[in-house]
Amino acid sequence: MAYALVKTLHLLAVVVWLGGMFFAHFCLRPAAMALPPAQRVPLMAAALGRFFRAVAASIGLIFVSGGWMLWHVATNTHRTGAPFNMPLEWLVMTVLGVTMMLIFGHIRFALYKRLQRAVAAQDWPAGGEALVAIRGWVAINLAIGAVILLVVTMGTGN
Ligand code: HEM
Numbered sequence: 493m494a495y496a497l498v499k500t501l502h503l504l505a506v507v508v509w510l511g512g513m514f515f516a517h518f519c520l521r522p523a524a525m526a527l528p529p530a531q532r533v534p535l536m537a538a539a540l541g542r543f544f545r546a547v548a549a550s551i552g553l554i555f556v557s558g559g560w561m562l563w564h565v566a567t568n569t570h571r572t573g574a575p576f577n578m579p580l581e582w583l584v585m586t587v588l589g590v591t592m593m594l595i596f597g598h599i600r601f602a603l604y605k606r607l608q609r610a611v612a613a614q615d616w617p618a619g620g621e622a623l624v625a626i627r628g629w630v631a632i633n634l635a636i637g638a639v640i641l642l643v644v645t646m647g648t649g650n
Contacts, residue, residue, distance in 0.1 A: 499561060509551070
């Protein structure tokens with residue numbers, strides 16, 4: 493019961509993160525491109541600022557819930573006397589998941605800060621450059637997230 497609940501929270505947080513990246517990349521940004529930079533850059537900065545707060549919370553939840561599930565299964569397996577061999581798809585999820593988190597750290601604490609500075613200085617070309625960089629890393633994270641989903645849902649070698 494507790495495991496199912498924690499797994500649901502894990503998945504909800506994943507949905508917020510991946511769904512938000514999909515929306516920002518494929519819907520919000522292309523639509524905002526119709527606006528002049530003086531409107532588009534502050535709009536994107538405000539929208540991304542809200543989204544990144546939700547991502548930070550989601551990452552906390554994904555990390556804690558994922559770690560708890562690993563601990564739970566490992567402890568229960570040890571109790572039976574058997575060794576705990578982490579399934580390959582879980583290992584892939586953990587390694588790629590942590591990679592996504594590090595990339596988010598770069599987006600949030602380097603690129604988004606650059607965007608905020610550009611908005612404060614009303615430097616729209618610099619803001620546009622920061623947005624292009626953010627878009628590239630978001631696309632990479634979205635692709636990694638899709639690979640994780642593929643690996644965990646299809647399993648490996650089945
Ligand atoms: C620190 C990073 C992560 C850890 C330690 C972790 C760990 C786990 C564990 C232990 C499970 C339970 C698997 C089961 O009971 O079958 C799980 C489920 C799942 N995780 Fe993660 N996870 C992490 C990050 C992610 C990320 C970033 C994604 C997606 C982009 C993701 C997607 C999923 C999905 C879709 C499931 C459900 C799999 C199923 O029921 O077959 N996880 N995770």
